[in-house]
Amino acid sequence: MDELTDPLLRGDRRALSRAITLIESTRADHRARSVQLLAELPQRQALRIGLSGTPGVGKSSFIETFGKMLTGQGLKVAVLAVDPSSARSGGSILGDKTRMETLTRDPLAFIRPSPSRAELGGVARRTRATVRLCEAAGFDVVLIETVGVGQSETLVAEMSDLFVLLLAPAGGDELQGVKRGIMEIADLVLVNKADGDLRATALRTVSDYAGALRLLRHRPQDPDGYPLALPVSALTGEGLTEAWGHMRHLSDWRRQSGHFDARRAEQARQWFHAEIRAGLLAQLERPDIIAILRKTGDDVAQGQLDPDRAATWVLEQLRSANRFA
Amino acid sequence: MDELTDPLLRGDRRALSRAITLIESTRADHRARSVQLLAELPQRQALRIGLSGTPGVGKSSFIETFGKMLTGQGLKVAVLAVDPSSARSGGSILGDKTRMETLTRDPLAFIRPSPSRAELGGVARRTRATVRLCEAAGFDVVLIETVGVGQSETLVAEMSDLFVLLLAPAGGDELQGVKRGIMEIADLVLVNKADGDLRATALRTVSDYAGALRLLRHRPQDPDGYPLALPVSALTGEGLTEAWGHMRHLSDWRRQSGHFDARRAEQARQWFHAEIRAGLLAQLERPDIIAILRKTGDDVAQGQLDPDRAATWVLEQLRSANRFA
Numbered sequence: 001m002d003e004l005t006d007p008l009l010r011g012d013r014r015a016l017s018r019a020i021t022l023i024e025s026t027r028a029d030h031r032a033r034s035v036q037l038l039a040e041l042p043q044r045q046a047l048r049i050g051l052s053g054t055p056g057v058g059k060s061s062f063i064e065t066f067g068k069m070l071t072g073q074g075l076k077v078a079v080l081a082v083d084p085s086s087a088r089s090g091g092s093i094l095g096d097k098t099r100m101e102t103l104t105r106d107p108l109a110f111i112r113p114s115p116s117r118a119e120l121g122g123v124a125r126r127t128r129a130t131v132r133l134c135e136a137a138g139f140d141v142v143l144i145e146t147v148g149v150g151q152s153e154t155l156v157a158e159m160s161d162l163f164v165l166l167l168a169p170a171g172g173d174e175l176q177g178v179k180r181g182i183m184e185i186a187d188l189v190l191v192n193k194a195d196g197d198l199r200a201t202a203l204r205t206v207s208d209y210a211g212a213l214r215l216l217r218h219r220p221q222d223p224d225g226y227p228l229a230l231p232v233s234a235l236t237g238e239g240l241t242e243a244w245g246h247m248r249h250l251s252d253w254r255r256q257s258g259h260f261d262a263r264r265a266e267q268a269r270q271w272f273h274a275e276i277r278a279g280l281l282a283q284l285e286r287p288d289i290i291a292i293l294r295k296t297g298d299d300v301a302q303g304q305l306d307p308d309r310a311a312t313w314v315l316e317q318l319r320s321a322n323r324f325a
Numbered sequence: 326m327d328e329l330t331d332p333l334l335r336g337d338r339r340a341l342s343r344a345i346t347l348i349e350s351t352r353a354d355h356r357a358r359s360v361q362l363l364a365e366l367p368q369r370q371a372l373r374i375g376l377s378g379t380p381g382v383g384k385s386s387f388i389e390t391f392g393k394m395l396t397g398q399g400l401k402v403a404v405l406a407v408d409p410s411s412a413r414s415g416g417s418i419l420g421d422k423t424r425m426e427t428l429t430r431d432p433l434a435f436i437r438p439s440p441s442r443a444e445l446g447g448v449a450r451r452t453r454a455t456v457r458l459c460e461a462a463g464f465d466v467v468l469i470e471t472v473g474v475g476q477s478e479t480l481v482a483e484m485s486d487l488f489v490l491l492l493a494p495a496g497g498d499e500l501q502g503v504k505r506g507i508m509e510i511a512d513l514v515l516v517n518k519a520d521g522d523l524r525a526t527a528l529r530t531v532s533d534y535a536g537a538l539r540l541l542r543h544r545p546q547d548p549d550g551y552p553l554a555l556p557v558s559a560l561t562g563e564g565l566t567e568a569w570g571h572m573r574h575l576s577d578w579r580r581q582s583g584h585f586d587a588r589r590a591e592q593a594r595q596w597f598h599a600e601i602r603a604g605l606l607a608q609l610e611r612p613d614i615i616a617i618l619r620k621t622g623d624d625v626a627q628g629q630l631d632p633d634r635a636a637t638w639v640l641e642q643l644r645s646a647n648r649f650a
Contacts, residue, residue: 039634129633265626272625273618275636280605280643293598300597301590308454309364311600318605 002037009042011076011138013110020112023129038129041136046078047251048131050160051145052153052182057168058192060099061234063143067100069240071108075141078134079103081114082127082146082156110139124155125278128271131159157185158267161260162247164188169201170208184216187227187250190243194231206231221259226250283318292317327362334367336401336463338435345437348454363454366461371403372576373456375485376470377478377507382493383517385424386559388468392425394565395466396433403459404428406439407452407471407481435464449480450603453596456484482510483592486585487572489513492534494526509541512552512575515568519556531556546584551575608643617642 004022007015023034053059067077079100103109112130114123127144134142144160146152157163165186183189189209194202209229219226228246232239254260283289296314299305329347332340348359378384392402404425428434437455439448452469459467469485471477482488490511508514514534519527534554544551553571557564579585608614621639624630 035631035634035637039631041631043628265628268628268632269622269626271632272622272635275633276609276618276639277606279636279640280609281602284601284605293601297594297597301594303368303590303593306360306364307593307596308600309360310597311604312360314601315604 001040002033004037005040008133008137013137016110016133016137017112019133020126020130023133024126034129038132041132044135044138046131046135046139046142047247048142048144048159048161049247050153050156050163051143051166052147052156052163053145053166053192054147057166058234059145059147059166062166062190062192062232063145064100064103065234065237066240066244067103067109067143068106069237069244070141071103071106074108076108076110076139077103077106077141077143078110078112078137078139079143079145080112080127080130080134082123082144082152110134110137122278124159125275128159153182154185158270161251161254161263162187164190164243164247166190166192167205167209169193169198170205183212186213187222188243188246189213189227189229190232190239191229192232192234194238195233195236199231202231221254221257222250223253289318326365327358329362330365333458333462338462341435341458341462342437344458345451345455348458349451359454363457366457369460369463371456371460371464371467372572373467373469373484373486374572375478375481375488376468376491377472377481377488378470378491378517379472382491383559384470384472384491387491387515387517387557388470389425389428390559390562391565391569392428392434392468393431394562394569396428396431399433400465401433401435401463402428402431402466402468403435403437403462403464404468404470405437405452405455405459407448407469407477435459435462447603449484450600453484478507479510483595486576486579486588487512489515489568489572492516492530494518494523495530495533508537511538512547513568513571514538514552514554515557515564516554517557517559519563520558520561524556527556546579546582547575548578614643 004015004019008019019034019037022030022037025031025034051059051063053062063079067079070077100111104111114127131142131144144156146156153163163185165182165188167189169191189206191202191205191209194206206229213227213229216227218224226246230239230243230246232243251260254263284293292314296305296310300307300310329340329344333344344359344362347355347362350356350359376384376388378387388404392404395402425436429436439452456467456469469481471481478488488510490507490513492514494516514531516527516530516534519531531554538552538554541552543549551571555564555568555571557568576585579588609618617639621630621635625632625635
């Protein structure tokens, strides 16, 4: 048994941090050890909540207030981020933690930013594993947050039990450019800043979204009225109890119908497939192969080599060197 | 030299058809021969025009009228389709040809439907190669058409010199649910059916889209005023000469600025990379591997195997069997 397994199962935060660092490492020995570690962990379930919101909607404040409410009920809360590196500046990792100052100091909370300088696929992979580590460490709720950039929302939804979309009050009646696909995966749309001068606008935005959500097909696995839109305020805390109530109601309903477990089973299968594809493609990221791809790619771009033939040649190189399939 | 090369270069249609069938084949010997054939072909350039339009906009009629106009000017026109199999019914391949009855009989035209029962990635691959065959056979214009489903539009844009979006006149002022991403890749938006009762609506739709296009960032490689929206009628032929004029103006401009060749060079590089990724992932489609993936995937879904560890095990199987990298 790995030396981290026991302290991890006891909920030791230092062991959890070290295990995540291990999982994030690309070193071959670390990778082997992390595969071993994950296989040793017993199945424990947290409620996995995906949370998306573009910058400016007050996501950090929401997580801080919502997280404190949960820890106030004695629940252990982990917050993980899934962001493509393009979406964050160098300093934002520190920034995240300082923006959630109170939650960071909470002994029942654990905050882990996205690994820096990583591809979205790699971040997704490691976050899935990190979620499992947090579950093993006894967390009750795992919040997986992402900015609404590219495919990150779909990836987060695919590793969550519930998907929550956080929005700001909108001035007009337009729907803030929210992609239709995101509306379709959202279980709950929360309109933040329902306080002070913005309260009326927030309520109007809620009803706009409630209308839009009604146009979407009802999901047979859910009770009537879902997905729904609610006003919340990270500042005053308004609506957070209600939002949490809906999250629990929806997840309890799905547990009873069997949909919860079926979804997790399908997610595990998808993870397995994604890992295999990632493993096959990973060999293209090795320095010797990168050099071949660059040189050959230049010849192809200059018209000196046919793309198809050049690809066949590179694949033959990979095969004849008996490199990892 | 392949026996098809010479008749192909002379523009023999039967040789072209046979070469395409060869390229579409998944048999290993056919695949090797088609790689060889493609590598033998000299670089000839047609204007590659991507064309997208959802069912109901009159795409077949547009292609028929537009194609006839081009062949009327003595130009050789090839029409290829890129559609995910989910987007077409079994009978639609025949349907395509019967809907373009006049063009099909035109000796200067060549129509080739999408291969049936194929993944989008596979269709894209073969279409790229088919475009090269058509160019080698002396075609002046290659129209690559797709229905607006999923990622097919992006794929078509990535293999085209120009991308044209065909729309129907819209009743209201809403923009027909056209994805913003598609608007961003369109060089020309054509509103069809600008005839009879729908003419006024079509003109209004054109000005709606002209407004929307102005909001998009101007592309530094293009002259002022592009991308633009125009009314056309596949029924009366109105606007087709003007549309073709704009396509030529835009492509001539890009040729002179060097953007045309730079784009083709980048496309060839992307094709090369895509072929390598496809080659690596192709081994997952072999019957023995599919069986392993299904069995192991079931165990993972049932919680009997850890996804990460199961993936590592499958990758080891692939490697130790010294299977194709």
